Amino acid sequence: MTRSALFEEIKKKQSFLCIGLDTDIALIPKHLLQYADPVLEFNKQIIEATKDICISYKPNTAFYETEGSKGWETLKKTFEYIPENIFKIADAKRGDIGNTSQKYAEAFFKNMNCDAVTVSPYLGADSVKPFLKYAGKWTIILGLTSNEGSNDFQNKELISPARHDKEVLGSGGGEKNSGNSEGQKLYETVIQTASGWGTPENTMFVVGATHPEALTKIRNIIPDHYLLVPGVGAQGGSLTEIIHHGMNSVCGLIINSSRGIIYAGSGKDFAEKAREAALLINAEMKKALELTINN
Amino acid sequence: MTRSALFEEIKKKQSFLCIGLDTDIALIPKHLLQYADPVLEFNKQIIEATKDICISYKPNTAFYETEGSKGWETLKKTFEYIPENIFKIADAKRGDIGNTSQKYAEAFFKNMNCDAVTVSPYLGADSVKPFLKYAGKWTIILGLTSNEGSNDFQNKELISPARHDKEVLGSGGGEKNSGNSEGQKLYETVIQTASGWGTPENTMFVVGATHPEALTKIRNIIPDHYLLVPGVGAQGGSLTEIIHHGMNSVCGLIINSSRGIIYAGSGKDFAEKAREAALLINAEMKKALELTINN
Numbered sequence: 001m002t003r004s005a006l007f008e009e010i011k012k013k014q015s016f017l018c019i020g021l022d023t024d025i026a027l028i029p030k031h032l033l034q035y036a037d038p039v040l041e042f043n044k045q046i047i048e049a050t051k052d053i054c055i056s057y058k059p060n061t062a063f064y065e066t067e068g069s070k071g072w073e074t075l076k077k078t079f080e081y082i083p084e085n086i087f088k089i090a091d092a093k094r095g096d097i098g099n100t101s102q103k104y105a106e107a108f109f110k111n112m113n114c115d116a117v118t119v120s121p122y123l124g125a126d127s128v129k130p131f132l133k134y135a136g137k138w139t140i141i142l143g144l145t146s147n148e149g150s151n152d153f154q155n156k157e158l159i160s161p162a163r164h165d166k167e168v169l170g171s172g173g174g175e176k177n178s179g180n181s182e183g184q185k186l187y188e189t190v191i192q193t194a195s196g197w198g199t200p201e202n203t204m205f206v207v208g209a210t211h212p213e214a215l216t217k218i219r220n221i222i223p224d225h226y227l228l229v230p231g232v233g234a235q236g237g238s239l240t241e242i243i244h245h246g247m248n249s250v251c252g253l254i255i256n257s258s259r260g261i262i263y264a265g266s267g268k269d270f271a272e273k274a275r276e277a278a279l280l281i282n283a284e285m286k287k288a289l290e291l292t293i294n295n
Numbered sequence: 296m297t298r299s300a301l302f303e304e305i306k307k308k309q310s311f312l313c314i315g316l317d318t319d320i321a322l323i324p325k326h327l328l329q330y331a332d333p334v335l336e337f338n339k340q341i342i343e344a345t346k347d348i349c350i351s352y353k354p355n356t357a358f359y360e361t362e363g364s365k366g367w368e369t370l371k372k373t374f375e376y377i378p379e380n381i382f383k384i385a386d387a388k389r390g391d392i393g394n395t396s397q398k399y400a401e402a403f404f405k406n407m408n409c410d411a412v413t414v415s416p417y418l419g420a421d422s423v424k425p426f427l428k429y430a431g432k433w434t435i436i437l438g439l440t441s442n443e444g445s446n447d448f449q450n451k452e453l454i455s456p457a458r459h460d461k462e463v464l465g466s467g468g469g470e471k472n473s474g475n476s477e478g479q480k481l482y483e484t485v486i487q488t489a490s491g492w493g494t495p496e497n498t499m500f501v502v503g504a505t506h507p508e509a510l511t512k513i514r515n516i517i518p519d520h521y522l523l524v525p526g527v528g529a530q531g532g533s534l535t536e537i538i539h540h541g542m543n544s545v546c547g548l549i550i551n552s553s554r555g556i557i558y559a560g561s562g563k564d565f566a567e568k569a570r571e572a573a574l575l576i577n578a579e580m581k582k583a584l585e586l587t588i589n590n
Contacts, residue, residue, distance in 0.1 A: 120418075146392065147393065
């Protein structure tokens with residue numbers, strides 16, 4: 001799916017909602033257990049109930065891998081079931097040395113027919129570039145994640161190249177510190193560096209909804225890229241704040257909610273309840289789109 | 296497998312070799328294609344030919360995921376085929392927010408019965424800790440990887456907490472830079488921080504063989520942990536250097552070779568050729584063990 005096709009879909013549906021299919025067989029309604037593949041049946045009913053009001057689905061691979069080869073089959077069938085006009089994200093957080101990342105890219109882009117896969121940047125350029133080689137596909141790189149552990153490394157400050165030359169190489173030893181001595185944080189360096197590997201037409205970044213204050217900085221670095229924003233709902237991120245700080249001229253946001261939508265109900269009407277939960281989020285999205293994009 | 300059982304195995308076999316089962320159906324000998332599961336047959340023959348001279352096997356999940364659910368089944372059967380006394384590593388480089396990492400841990404430790412899984416540290420503590428909850432299992436955290444891209448972020452210098460207080464918070468503005476102003480590199484911070492999440496009894500770190508110069512620093516931070524060292528062979532790392540800088544009193548090294556061993560031959564005698572390639576590496580390992588551990 002191209003960037004402009006994605007934006008058209010957003011305008012048409014007045015929504016930039018992604019529904020996370022983190023489907024856990026232990027948490028789905030009990031009446032589904034009679035089906036040959038209860039997780040697939042759950043996903044199908046969620047998709048049927050919400051496909052006209054969201055623009056993306058994001059199955060999280062971990063929830064399928066726990067079921068072994070059967071789970072992998074469910075994942076594939078889930079992607080096959082999602083309509084063509086909807087942006088299909090494999091939330092896999094893969095990343096390895098070049099020849100291995102190439103295999104992961106093949107697994108998700110060629111065999112699963114996803115539109116996008118999430119990728120961890122820790123191994124650097126050659127771990128991400130094999131994903132970028134697939135025309136019409138998207139690589140979504142982890143920038144600043146929604147969890148508490150994002151403070152452990154992503155939020156650490158790096159010595160900037162200018163300071164490094166001055167201080168470590170010693171050429172400016174003894175100088176006064178300037179007022180503006182703050183280093184760039186790791187996640188900022190990751191986003192800045194990795195945005196140079198691809199383009200806004202094939203790369204997005206993950207920015208957790210729990211860090212709305214960081215979005216202004218991120219938008220300074222990458223004004224044009226789409227951001228995949230998890231963490232609204234169960235993880236406590238504020239949709240209003242994200243919209244306020246993160247939207248750009250093509251919306252530029254795909255907001256994910258998983259548990260808050262798919263487990264909104266626990267009875268036979270779980271899919272309807274999921275739709276209701278999605279519509280609540282959409283109401284705010286529609287307002288935001290009317291205020292910014294539509295004018 | 297416990298740390299002492301692993302060390303016993305190393306002493307018994309006079310080897311600390313791990314064979315990487317990055318088995319690519321396009322690269323295995325053609326006569327195997329007649330089997331129902333050619334990749335499994337290849338792995339079985341490699342295992343039969345080398346199980347008495349290596350202490351670990353490490354299938355790389357990417358090479359199985361490209362084959363979809365069938366590949367996932369092959370991966371499971373490969374782990375089942377590996378003898379109990381051999382350390383089974385799933386090279387998966389997973390890592391996600393807590394509730395998701397828990398699912399990955401379940402997939403590999405409960406359903407696959409691996410001894411260890413490789414994990415990416417980018418998401419921090421809560422992405423790694425669910426793996427550490429499994430008694431008798433190992434979490435192998437990426438520290439400094441063997442690829443060129445390791446320079447993009449892992450080798451970047453962070454502002455140390457002491458400098459941060461002085462410089463960013465401004466309390467010491469105007470001081471001269473001390474001679475020792477070098478910051479800690481990201482990979483050092485990762486190893487130092489993550490070594491506190493577990494113990495040398497349940498945590499190892501990946502350190503690429505292409506960075507022998509970094510091993511002395513790493514051994515200062517974690518003298519006791521085992522290191523999983525890929526990058527010998529096809530990627531150009533030197534075994535001698537790694538042994539010299541990385542060994543500790545319980546050996547402390549698991550050296551991986553994948554392509555250099557499993558594709559040493561391409562005919563019907565591929566397994567024998569693999570054994571020969573493994574024995575070449577083992578000769579140097581035996582010498583190193585005799586010089587250090589056995590005395």
